[in-house]
Amino acid sequence: MEVTKSYTVAIVDDHLLFASSLEKLIGSFxxxxxxxxxxxxEDLKNQLKTQAQIPQIILLDxxxxxxxxxxxxxxxxxxxxxVIVLALSMDDNEMYILRMLKEGAKGYFLKDIHPGELETGLxxxxxxxxYYSDRVTSIMVDALHDNKMTSGPSFNDNELEFIQMxxxxxxxxxxxxxxKLSPKTIDGYRQDIFKKLGLRNRVGLVLYALKxxxxxxx
Amino acid sequence: MEVTKSYTVAIVDDHLLFASSLEKLIGSFxxxxxxxxxxxxEDLKNQLKTQAQIPQIILLDxxxxxxxxxxxxxxxxxxxxxVIVLALSMDDNEMYILRMLKEGAKGYFLKDIHPGELETGLxxxxxxxxYYSDRVTSIMVDALHDNKMTSGPSFNDNELEFIQMxxxxxxxxxxxxxxKLSPKTIDGYRQDIFKKLGLRNRVGLVLYALKxxxxxxx
DNA sequence: GATTTGTACAGGGTTTTTCCTGTTTTTTAA
DNA sequence: TTAAAAAACAGGAAAAACCCTGTACAAATC
Numbered sequence: 001m002e003v004t005k006s007y008t009v010a011i012v013d014d015h016l017l018f019a020s021s022l023e024k025l026i027g028s029f030x031x032x033x034x035x036x037x038x039x040x041x042e043d044l045k046n047q048l049k050t051q052a053q054i055p056q057i058i059l060l061d062x063x064x065x066x067x068x069x070x071x072x073x074x075x076x077x078x079x080x081x082x083v084i085v086l087a088l089s090m091d092d093n094e095m096y097i098l099r100m101l102k103e104g105a106k107g108y109f110l111k112d113i114h115p116g117e118l119e120t121g122l123x124x125x126x127x128x129x130x131y132y133s134d135r136v137t138s139i140m141v142d143a144l145h146d147n148k149m150t151s152g153p154s155f156n157d158n159e160l161e162f163i164q165m166x167x168x169x170x171x172x173x174x175x176x177x178x179x180k181l182s183p184k185t186i187d188g189y190r191q192d193i194f195k196k197l198g199l200r201n202r203v204g205l206v207l208y209a210l211k212x213x214x215x216x217x218x
Numbered sequence: 219m220e221v222t223k224s225y226t227v228a229i230v231d232d233h234l235l236f237a238s239s240l241e242k243l244i245g246s247f248x249x250x251x252x253x254x255x256x257x258x259x260e261d262l263k264n265q266l267k268t269q270a271q272i273p274q275i276i277l278l279d280x281x282x283x284x285x286x287x288x289x290x291x292x293x294x295x296x297x298x299x300x301v302i303v304l305a306l307s308m309d310d311n312e313m314y315i316l317r318m319l320k321e322g323a324k325g326y327f328l329k330d331i332h333p334g335e336l337e338t339g340l341x342x343x344x345x346x347x348x349y350y351s352d353r354v355t356s357i358m359v360d361a362l363h364d365n366k367m368t369s370g371p372s373f374n375d376n377e378l379e380f381i382q383m384x385x386x387x388x389x390x391x392x393x394x395x396x397x398k399l400s401p402k403t404i405d406g407y408r409q410d411i412f413k414k415l416g417l418r419n420r421v422g423l424v425l426y427a428l429k430x431x432x433x434x435x436x
Numbered sequence: 437g438a439t440t441t442g443t444a445c446a447g448g449g450t451t452t453t454t455c456c457t458g459t460t461t462t463t464t465a466a
Numbered sequence: 467t468t469a470a471a472a473a474a475c476a477g478g479a480a481a482a483a484c485c486c487t488g489t490a491c492a493a494a495t496c
Contacts, residue, residue: 014330015308015329015330016330016331016332016333017240017243017327017328017329017330017331017332017333017336018236018239018329018330020243020332020333021236021239021240021242021243021333022235022239024239024242024243024246025235025238025239025242028242090233090308109235111233111235111236112232112233112234112235112236113234113235114234114235114238115234115235115238115239118235156442156443158443166421167421167425168421168422168425169417169418169419169421169422169425171419171481171482171483172482172483173481173482181444181445182444182445182446183445184444184445184446184447185443185444185445187445187483187484187485188443188444188445190483190484191484191485191486194484194485199387200387200484201387201389201452201483201484202420202421202483202484203384203385203386203387203420203421203424204386204387206421206424206425207385207386207387207424210428210435217428374473376473389451389452389453390452390453391452399474399475400474400475400476401475402474402475402476402477403473403474403475405453405454405455405475405476406473406474406475408453408454409454409455409456412454412455418454419453419454419482420453420454437496438495438496439494439495439496440493440494440495440496441492441493441494441495442491442492442493442494443490443491443492443493444489444490444491444492445488445489445490445491446487446488446489446490447486447487447488447489448485448486448487449484449485449486450483450484450485450486451482451483451484451485452481452482452483452484453480453481453482453483454479454480454481454482455478455479455480455481456477456478456479456480457476457477457478458475458476458477459474459475459476459477460473460474460475460476461472461473461474461475462471462472462473462474463470463471463472463473464469464470464471464472465468465469465470465471466467466468466469466470
């Protein structure tokens with residue numbers, strides 16, 4: 001044990017094995033110690049209440065049951081705005097990255113980065129208050145000037161509702177009934193959306209909705 | 219460093235951060251040392267050729283680019299049958315578990331298990347040659363007597379290929395051309411599958427395929 | 437007050453999908 | 467070898483999906 005004060009870190013990840021392993025790794029970095037681990041956002045909330053010390057940095061996994069990374073981050077920004085939150089994620093989905101950064105994450109680590117990068121990142125966060133890897137930076141820049149990514153093709157409430165229903169076995173006639181609109185109106189929605197997204201048919205729409213998380217799945 | 223001989227382990231996982239962390243964790247277990255890490259099956263093959271020592275245990279991730287867990291396990295069974303392979307995976311998909319066990323994995327760890335269970339598992343593998351958690355055991359038992367899970371509604375190669383193509387914007391005519399079959403044959407496939415699965419239309423099929431991981435997605 | 441914009445809707449046509457009921461061909465097995 | 471089973475294919479028809487163009491009307495903008 002060093003006498004020099006080390007920075008305190010908490011890890012929030014439902015994959016216990018990963019969290020424990022990460023704890024060891026961070027423990028081996030000089031100047032850092034892991035205060036505690038939590039399995040999800042809910043667990044973190046409870047632990048922050050009972051724990052004597054509030055960590056300076058929280059490594060937050062995005063995909064978690066109970067209370068996911070987005071919700072947790074939102075809660076943290078209100079209750080503990082001084083804590084630096086770094087997002088941790090399995091996949092490099094642009095949407096995820098942008099959403100977490102918008103919510104106020106100070107960095108975004110992919111789980112397949114080199115351990116050295118994590119150490120670099122942590123140190124840089126301490127110094128500068130943030131750490132954005134080249135990959136993350138380039139995604140941000142892209143998002144800024146072609147805001148195709150940020151805003152994307154947008155849909156109004158009716159269109160969105162239609163899309164969600166189109167991702168089912170309902171016929172368009174049935175959808176029209178359920179939405180209390182004429183089948184011709186529904187056909188108009190379909191046509192507009194197909195043109196807007198460059199789709200050939202309904203299967204394409206389902207695939208698009210799934211890829212862009214316009215519908216819940218599983 | 220202890221003088222007692224410790225068991226040698228290799229880790230194969232494309233998530234460097236996870237692999238490195240796991241290395242530290244296993245290093246902290248008494249009686250085990252990590253010989254080396256590989257990023258995927260191909261990398262493991264190369265390292266096994268150049269490395270002086272062959273590990274006694276290999277912790278093998280299933281989802282990897284280049285050469286995934288299944289292929290790697292198959293290769294290992296031929297080239298290094300004496301090595302104990304333990305599967306490591308993010309999700310507890312029954313199919314994956316059964317497939318790896320069938321191919322000869324001596325254990326299956328989910329990445330969200332408690333670190334203690336990994337240690338228990340490793341020790342048990344040394345003693346008994348295998349370690350199957352309660353969860354894995356119960357999946358195996360299920361698979362044995364109601365082989366609803368193992369066989370499920372089954373599809374032959376053509377049907378499977380058709381389903382995959384149906385999950386795209388291609389028309390049935392185009393699918394027929396690509397499969398070098400008459401459109402009428404394709405229509406027969408469609409009809410059989412709809413009846414077998416109780417579907418109303420193609421969107422239902424797409425949703426079914428996605429839910430049952432009949433197609434790759436994302 | 438006039439014009440643009442957005443939304444709901446229609447006519448009317450083509451293509452694709454869906455469904456039912458067969459026949460022919462190939463494969464499997466007795 | 468021969469009967470049975472499985473796979474490929476067809477005719478024909480209704481329903482659904484797809485596509486284009488155009489109108490009615492309200493709200494927002496100028």
